[in-house]
Amino acid sequence: MYLTGFADEASPDIDLQIRATKALGWSNIEMRNVSVGGAKPQNLHDVPDADFERIAERLAAAGVRVNCFGSTIGNWAKSILDPFDITLAEVERAIPRMQRLGTKLIRIMSYAVLKDRAADDQGEAERFRRLREIVRRFTDAGLQPVHENCMNYGGMGWPFTRRLLENVPGLQLVFDTGNPVFSEDRSKPPPHPMQSSWEFYEHVRDHVAYVHIKDGIVEDGKKRYTYPGEGRGDVRRIVADLLRRGYDGGISIEPHLGAVFHDPSVTTDAESRFATYVEYGRRMERLIAEARGT
Numbered sequence: 001m002y003l004t005g006f007a008d009e010a011s012p013d014i015d016l017q018i019r020a021t022k023a024l025g026w027s028n029i030e031m032r033n034v035s036v037g038g039a040k041p042q043n044l045h046d047v048p049d050a051d052f053e054r055i056a057e058r059l060a061a062a063g064v065r066v067n068c069f070g071s072t073i074g075n076w077a078k079s080i081l082d083p084f085d086i087t088l089a090e091v092e093r094a095i096p097r098m099q100r101l102g103t104k105l106i107r108i109m110s111y112a113v114l115k116d117r118a119a120d121d122q123g124e125a126e127r128f129r130r131l132r133e134i135v136r137r138f139t140d141a142g143l144q145p146v147h148e149n150c151m152n153y154g155g156m157g158w159p160f161t162r163r164l165l166e167n168v169p170g171l172q173l174v175f176d177t178g179n180p181v182f183s184e185d186r187s188k189p190p191p192h193p194m195q196s197s198w199e200f201y202e203h204v205r206d207h208v209a210y211v212h213i214k215d216g217i218v219e220d221g222k223k224r225y226t227y228p229g230e231g232r233g234d235v236r237r238i239v240a241d242l243l244r245r246g247y248d249g250g251i252s253i254e255p256h257l258g259a260v261f262h263d264p265s266v267t268t269d270a271e272s273r274f275a276t277y278v279e280y281g282r283r284m285e286r287l288i289a290e291a292r293g294t
Contacts, residue, residue, distance in 0.1 A: 001243075003284065004028035004067050005253035010277035011270065012041035014055050018062045020274055024281040027063060030107075030252045032070035043072050045094040056100060067250055068105035068146075068174075068210060069098055073134065076151035080111040080123045084130055091134055095141045105210055105250075107174055108134060108145045110153040110164060119156055119186040127153050128167040135170045146174040146210050149200060155179060157187035157195060158203040165207055173207045175200075176254070177233040178214025182223050194218065198234040201241075211242065211251045213284060225256040227283050240291040251288070255280040 007017035007029045014036045021029055035041040036054045044066075047055065059066065072078070073090050094106060110127050131147075138145045147154055147164060154161040165171060180195035201208075215231035217224055228235045239251075257280065258273035268276070 001248050001288075002026075002028060002067070002250050003253070003281065003288075004030050004250050005255075005277070005281060006030050006032050006070060007277070008033040008041065009255050009258060010274045013038075014058050016274060018058065018064050020277050021064055022062070023278050024285075026281070028065050028067040028250065029059075030068045030070050030250075031066045031101075031103075044069055045071055045090055045097060052097060052100075059101070066101045066103045068107060068252065069094060069101075069103050070107045073106070074109040074111045074131070074152065076109065076112050078109075078111050080114070080127055080130070080153075084133075087130065087134065088137075091137050095138065095143065098143055099141065104142075104144055105174075106138060106143060106145050107148050107210075109148055109150055109155075112152060113156060113186075119160075122153055122156075124153075124163065124167075128164070131164065131168045131171065135168055139170050144172060144209065145170075146172045148174045148176055148212065149179050149183075149204075150176060151179075151183070155183055157185045158200045159187040161200075161204050165204075172209040173204055174210040174212055174252075175204060175208045175238075176212040176214060177201070177235050177238055178212075178216055178225070178231070178254070178256070181216050181232050182218065196234070197232070198237055201234070201238050205241070205245070208242075208247075208249075210249050211238075211247075212254050213251060214254050214256055216256070227255075227257070227280060228253070229283075229287050236287060236291065239288060243288075243291055251284070253277075253280050253284050 010020035012035045031044045033041040149155040154164045180197040180200045184192035185195045215226045215233040217231045258268045258276040
């Protein structure tokens, strides 16, 4: 098992992302948004070629590896009604960059939920068709796509993720402990209850190749993110089960305490954001040590 994280939550700047990683004694980053030299932060598959090379050189010089690419492919901001060419262009940009960095995993999703449609009217056939092609292109290049249970079709509840697995050969999962806390279970009749992280995990754990750690609670109808183990994401129980089962993949922190990737209003000053990310990582290390009984 190794630890990593979405270091853009420490800072968008590549040098500070590396510094936060080093402060934790880690050697991996799950790369998502990044900037170099004061440029506007962009997802790694969208930064200009020259900036990408500068980022790659800084990572190599620091001895820091990009273990997973947190792409925007098929994510919550992408509609299944949009042209597929948009997705394919992202895939084709991502592949050579992953190969350049020696990155094997890439986080993908299954497109945004069509909110004006019922759970059984989400264009499953088209989603499955697209994901089969996405997975084929990556696996043909020796890379492994992992689907996240976020605000997308597969994130509507564990039965939807299971359907993806049944219909998309070669797909594996990144399980996010925090997303179920804030997501309605659309596999159950309305009014849809909120999901259980443990229940979701228990039904998909045999297919989990990677793990995201978020935690939080809903209070008075409002989301509140917490440090790991302090919310309703069943983090301690899930980590303990992973260890019992011999899990040896990555555990990636995604604090959402100083910055939320899809909510730019949730920000703090730069020093606090950096310190919060490092503190989250240290608490995650302690939680794992406790689960191991060490």
